[in-house]
Amino acid sequence: MNPLKHNPFLNRQKLKSGRVMFLLVVFVSLSSWCYLAVGIETGAYVLVYPSNFGNRIQIPANNPTTKQGVYLGRMLFYENRLSAANTVSCGSCHHQDKAFTDGLAFSKGVDNVLTSRNSMSLANLLWARKFFWDGRADGLEEQAITPLTNPHEMGQSLDASAQKIGKIAAYPPLFKLVYGDSSITGDRIVKAIAQFERTLISANSRYDQYLRSAYQPTPDELKGMELFNNAPQPEKGIRGANCSHCHGGVKTYMELFHNNGLDSIPKDAGIAELTSLPADRGRFKVPTLRNIALTAPYMHDGRFKTLDQVLDHYSDHILESASLSSFLRGESNEPGGTSLKLQPLEKKQIIAFLNMLTDQDFIHNPDFADPHLLTSKNKKY
Template structure:
């Protein structure tokens, strides 16, 4: 029979061992649980003809968890000062992530001076906004957040707000490995989501895959789009691809396209200070262009037909990009000289760039509206 004092000592030791074992188990479980939050790499897919000329920052790889968080933040109105505006307010999915207003309305009720550009295939872009002032999507995401006439709230302040919202620490932990919510992580997550907004299933893409047979007028428009006019050789064209690209329908170029002699908005001259940069703006992608009216940096044209009427000339010559000078389907002509039938053909081709699956893709939609 055990001595009562010994039994008491042994009991105390067992109690200590129990608590010690519990603590060790908790530490071990926490360590294992931490591994569960390691983000999983996203399977990036795109057509080979888009090319591999892009870079993803090494400190912001594409992960499934980061992309989902970025998607949620893209639609999060609490990132704005008035709690009413999100990134999606000015970049609507049904409009190929552009805005159908000439200028978007900000938190202070003012209207932006420039039309909201479509967010599509940005993985291949390096400079953002009409004047290219942002280098990289992370920098691009931060600018409208802090702009007092857009969302009016810095990413740093948004981080403070999100820390108090149930669910966000969990999402940030899954995306970045721990629950820290920072300005840097907010813009990184949004950038991750935006890099996945790839449009590559339009009738034109299906044509390139031999899955679509264009109509005769679409083929005529495609030929005009891709061809520079050479009236001396009897070759007619509109040379649209010079600025807007061919298969990818995107080239990162900045041009003065003859809208005005003196621009109210001087374009990239505001950044460089060079007189020769007056009125130069980024040539936008033409993917889903039929959905992204109004057109130009100031939204002055309400239809594709009016855009073609502009390019058919005459163009304002002051600082006009050199390749547009003297480009004509008529020998010695001062205007492009497209016929009405040719303009209709080009518009028909541009409609071939509409990707209905892109604007309806549930992976790009507001996750807060998902039904369980």
């Protein structure tokens, strides 16, 4: 979707006025290549997204998005040496082909201890204000600190990370290009990673194409879309799955926290860990459904392996609790019913619509790929 390319191997002849050619010649003893001439574009990075996504984006004044900053952030996002054992990067738990999730219920960090919650997708964080399942971080810069320093994730202090990558010949010139001098600090590391993550925009699924009249959905996709957006009104003959209450709007999420009936006594307190309010127990951030077919397993604890299991839960297995979100109480497609009671065909139709949310451009965009792999394919001796 983003027409701006940040390929580190730009042809020198293609660098026009307004762009700066930055020549970096390094020797890296820990890699399979000996030196590399890298053309890095500089200047403001233009974030491209559809107008229907809205302009309520979150970019702090002290961390403007630049082309060189995004390039550095991408390098750091995939940098294993930001972890204590040099084995884990941000990309270890956020794979591009899985819409920046990892396909696991819980992820393993440097000490092989499992995380306590499922790895969330990084799609469309440009619009997000609260991060993590419990919303404890107020911005991407703050969010990045936790996985970098958590002893069970990347397990390394920001100061240690800064000192370590400062010894890698490639990084001081890059930091100078981005920040004006070659000083490497933890604050600069998280700012660069946040810049890259803001560019992870997913906005060219078949659903997006449908919205701009470039794709005609199948009958099942259209019916699934209708069920997704409708609340059930059996007295009027209207059937629905009530999904849009949480996942409405073109970005398919609302920045809300809900208890969706997974447990009668929630084992994980969710946002109540922060608020200490009984009514918040078991409430978690509503995730985006963008690329949902690629991001299994589902829920904060990864308990559901398939979308069929997710639909079965919402249709027939919501559990009552004191903190269950009110809109899930008593919703039914049957008069006097106590659960949604979706029909098997309706579930298949809803899943057909959910598959429309897969964005092939997003998962194959070379601008989001591991640049370290690109350098190894373009090695010189």
